[in-house]
Amino acid sequence: MSETLIDPLLGRLIDGRYEVRERVAAGGMATVYVAFDKRLERDVALKIMHQHLAADASEADFVSRFRREAKSAARLTHPGMVRVYDQGVDGDLSYLTMEYVDGENLRERVTQEGTLAVGEALAITDAVLDALAAAHRQGLVHRDVKPENVLLDESGRPKLADFGLARAVTEVTSTSTGMLLGTVAYLAPELVADGDADARADVYSCGILLYEMVTGRQPFTAETALGVASRHVHEDMPAPSATVPWLPVEFDELVAVMTARDPQGRPADAAAALVLVRHARSLIDDPTLDRRAEPPSGAVPIVHDDGATTVLSDAPSGSTIALPIGLGGAAALVAGGDAEILDDDPDAIEPERPNRRTGWWIGAVLATLVVLGGLGLWWYTSIGPGAYTTVPSVQSQTEADATASLEALGFVVTTDEEFDDVIAEGIAIGTDPQEQARLLNGSDITLIVSQGARQETIPEVVGLQESEALAALGDAGFPVGDPTFEYSDTIPEGEVMASTPAQGETVRHDKEVSLELSDGPAPITIPDVVGSTESAAIDALEEDALVVTVERERTPDAPKGEVFRQNPEAGADGIRTQEVTIWVSDGPPLVELSDYTFNTVERARDELEGLGLNVNLEADNPWPWTTPEFVVGQRPAAGTQLEVGSTVTLVYDS
Structure with a gap:
């Protein structure tokens, strides 16, 4: 006998879409065929539930099992699982389409x-x-x-x-x-x-x-x-x-x-x-x-x-x-469509047998069965298996969906919130008691919902030393990355200049914080200001933020107002903001005049010239034939202080 006669579904178009081409397997609940999906033009595995299960009202549980297969399988995505594409009903046929695995x-x-x-x-x-x-x-x-x-x-x-x-x-x-x-x-x-x-x-x-x-x-x-x-x-x-x-x-x-x-x-x-x-x-x-x-x-x-x-x-x-x-x-x-599912319920009532006893005996038996059935139902729903429900997994569901799932099972749901670094805000973390726990129907259960990652405020660390800042961040629970260093003319070395994220900002508690620390003033080479005027020297030094101290001295080596010495010396290693001392010339040294009256002109002139002074001779007696002999006067007067190079006039008697 041909395969078409054996199986009338071969060649049939299911739901106007799936053309049945070949039967590949038969199981206790359904038969599996290779079908061609005319809409997407591909081969699929078509699983059709046995019609006697779908049609028999007493077998409604098997129909729901079959449909639940589609929903359960559709939730699963894994390369090691056969994918489920579609589920539906065509007349008296309940079907499921799946990935066709050729092998x-x-x-x-x-x-x-x-x-x-x-x-x-x-x-x-x-x-x-x-x-x-x-x-x-x-x-x-x-x-x-x-x-x-x-x-x-x-x-x-x-x-x-x-x-x-x-x-x-x-x-x-x-x-x-x-x-x-x-x-x-x-x-x-x-x-x-x-x-x-x-x-x-x-x-x-x-x-x-x-x-x-x-x-x-x-x-x-x-x-x-x-x-x-x-x-x-x-x-x-x-x-x-x-x-x-x-x-x-x-x-x-x-x-x-x-x-x-x-x-x-x-x-x-x-x-x-x-x-x-x-x-x-x-x-x-x-x-x-x-x-x-x-x-x-x-x-x-x-x-x-x-x-x-x-x-x-x-x-x-x-x-x-x-x-x-x-x-x-x-x-x-259960090997196929012709197999029967046995009803082995110990409480099932056997078919009534011919009985010639009086009606009251039948009534008594029926009453007893009703009482026993009621007691059995009470036991099952009060202290038996029917009195308990297994807590489902609600992780990764939204708060509303998780609450609905738990309430649908009869639980009285209260919500508690916890911080979670992985699960997003508003998504269920789990329950208390945990999933798989067996609870009496109507029990209280706590739904734990994520508040998202805990948020903390970056503490004030600017102005603290590094060790103090690390302690403050550690107390707040923040991890700290490697610090960076910046030179600063005003902030002491080792002091926190800034943080990233900035202090006062509210971020995740596990956000890494980086500190920017002062490395003190930047290193420089001391500039050469000897030979400069006082104002030019100060400008050059202050350009590198150096603190200038001015000392003044008289010296024959530099004209008045010129820098003739500095400390530290030019070219030395230094840092910005350090102190530099410069010496500015106040002019040549001063010489105090002695009293040269009654000295010979020659002696007075030698001594004055030895002091670096210039000498001008002036005769008291203007006769031209006279010769200088003795000093009878001088200008400036004795005791006067003169700069070296100044001129002293000696008046002599001729």
């Missing part, structure tokens, strides 16, 4: 190879955990990590697909029907036991995945799916080296930690598990990483039927089943 899935790869090399298995686990870490950071768990959901593109890069069973961690408690969906070989013990799951359940599934890739077999097998699930709950994971003896202890320890039965013994999330995987890989030598175990004896390729969906008696590897929480009953395989 194979990990199940097909393991089936073909039997086992994978240790290094390759660790690399695939690394990629899967890296993608899961992005989901866990947003509060989402996958809950169905298995080889079928790890797609390998043409280059062999892994991509994680199918968040169909994923829920926000805040919603993952237990299903209202008492059943859970999952692939039994990879379900974490706590998910089987009570329906609770968080990020550690995905870590457990990745540990099983790693075990299977290297050993070629699953750690637990049994005749029924319930038997496998029971072994996950009640037995510790066998060491991989029990099957492959040459595996190192580091590999055994890694698998043991990731698959610990107690969730507290596992890494908190995929990011923490990823650290352990990379550390273990660094401890294993290259020959062991390149080594591959022999395939298990009797291993044969799995034949996949692309025909009509069938119901199998036992769940094959990778099949999604409906499993009763707590292992309270039989589980049915």
